[in-house]
Amino acid sequence: MYMKRHFFILHGCLVLVFVSLMAPVAWAKVRIDAIDLKAFSIPLEKQFKTSKGSSSTCYGIFVLIHASDTQNTNRKFTALGSILPRTLVTNESKSDAWSGAVAMRRILIGRTLNDGDLAGDMTLVEDWLDHLDTLAQGQKLTWQNPPTKPRQLRATLSGFDMALLDLVGQVYEKPIADLFEDGNERKTIFRSAATYNATASQKKLAIAAAKLHTDYPAIRIKIGLDFEKDLKRLTATAESIVQSSKPDRVIWVDVNQAWKEAAASLDHLEQIANALIAVGYTQPFLCEQPTSEKDMQALANVTHAIRQWPTQKTMPIKIMADEAIWTLDDIKQVHALDAADMVNIKIQKAGGIVHAMKMGRYLYEHAPHVEIYIGGLVMTDIGAWANIQLCFALPRLDYQTSGAPRRNFPGNPATHPIKYVTGRQLTRPIVHGLGTGLDLQHVQPYITKTH
Structure with missing residues (x-):
């Protein structure tokens, strides 16, 4: 708030009038500043076998979204997701998932949450995910047995879904489960x-x-x-x-x-x-x-x-x-x-x-x-x-x-x-x-x- 002075002449007298004006409010937003991708391969202590094949490692890509409050630079967030491409489950190769993740990362950097309207921000995240999904369907895949559209890069998309919901949950101080109202009675x-x-x-x-x-x-x-x-x-x-x-x-x-x-x-x-x-x-x-x-x-x-x-x-x-x-x-x-x-x-x-x-x-x-x-x-x-x-x-x-x-x-x-x-x-x-x-x-x- 600030005071603005106005001078008027009233019946020959100089009158000083202070008018209170409210400065425009700049609502806080949470901006995605950077996204780190970390491919990983962690060995299993015991091999896991099914009729489709066996697994001796857990591999994938960690997605780390770094975001900050545009009004309070001390308020920072790091959100986490995990991309788990499986050629025998999601029909995604590691290389296709990596290429898809790099492309999805570019789309999200610089986007902002409104921070104050949970329903609006959840709708916003859904819109972003739809945009990423559209990108996934247009991605050129190298895997020899790619899934049919619209099933491309589903695990890659899910990693970004996790990270974005993690970010929304941190911003609104809620577990991801509480961002949805459907299962609130389940304890x-x-x-x-x-x-x-x-x-x-x-x-x-x-x-x-x-x-x-x-x-x-x-x-x-x-x-x-x-x-x-x-x-x-x-x-x-x-x-x-x-x-x-x-x-x-x-x-x-x-x-x-x-x-x-x-x-x-x-x-x-x-x-x-x-x-x-x-x-x-x-x-x-x-x-x-x-x-x-x-x-x-x-x-x-x-x-x-x-x-x-x-x-x-x-x-x-x-x-x-x-x-x-x-x-x-x-x-x-x-x-x-x-x-x-x-x-x-x-x-x-x-x-x-x-x-x-x-x-x-x-x-x-x-x-x-x-x-x-x-x-x-x-x-x-x-x-x-x-x-x-x-x-x-x-x-x-x-x-x-x-x-x-x-x-x-x-x-x-x-x-x-x-x-x-x-x-x-x-x-x-x-x-x-x-x-x-x-x-x-x-x-x-x-x-x-x-x-």
Whole structure:
């Protein structure tokens, strides 16, 4: 505020009048000043195998957004995202993800949040992500098996989605989950299952099924390499569950498209149902993506046929769409064809939390009978924090295995490692933004490239 003096002549007298004027208010904005990209490759302590392949390292790109308040130079932010390209999951090569990230970085530098209008800034971030998505669809890819449009560079987009939401959360002093109002009543979540490799022996699975923590309602097993061996592995697991102190534990298999066709899938599932019922197993049996992701109708055919089986009353089988799910349009197709009882939403395939939320909201509103599972891939606690935020934000959540401590590494790159509160329980995040920063000192030996 300042005072402006005006002089007037009134009846021959000089009168000094002070007029109070309010100076124009310059509203604060938060500007993106710089974005660092750090490619990394961190070795796994134990190799992870599925029917599609194996992993011995966790690789990707850390995205670090540096931003500042335009009115208060002491108010600075560093936001974090994690790009996890996987040729067998997101159909992204490391080189394509890097090129895409460099291009996306250029678009965002210099952009500003309004800082004072959360709804407006969330809309702004969605607009920015749409711009990045458009860039991704136009990007020339070098990978020999690129995904069809609009599925290009989804993991790359998701890394920037994470970092932008982390920034908004820090600016408004809210965890990412609280930036959305859909899941505010959810105070705790549990990890739904422990996952075992496609090569885990029947003996190992039988022991695990009996001794897993009681908080795990299910045991999740990768299958698809050899059906005869898989049948023995599953039968041994079922026998162990029936004889254990937790006979209501659920068997959950991830076929990873290995059975390909509907006919083969129905044949294998019938043999599994007969074998498991024969040893006394009467709990639900969850089956993840038995058919090719490119044939949603085949998945629907399996789902519809199984619902008519008389064994459903004894051991109900639920079919889950996994690899077939990329976008909201895929979710709508599942609904239109009634193709699955469950869907697996992966942040890296959806293109980030914002897109995953749209998918979850659609199912909640239009297909409430379809259960929602939040899955993941090989990642560190940094990627897992994004999954935790999504789990607490969604209007509905039935299963999750991706929001959990990741300890298959020589160390932890997160400044705030994920920890169970008790058993396998996690409580609603309270740290602003993503929930963690990047431990630069720890990850430095694993950084392979920077920009």
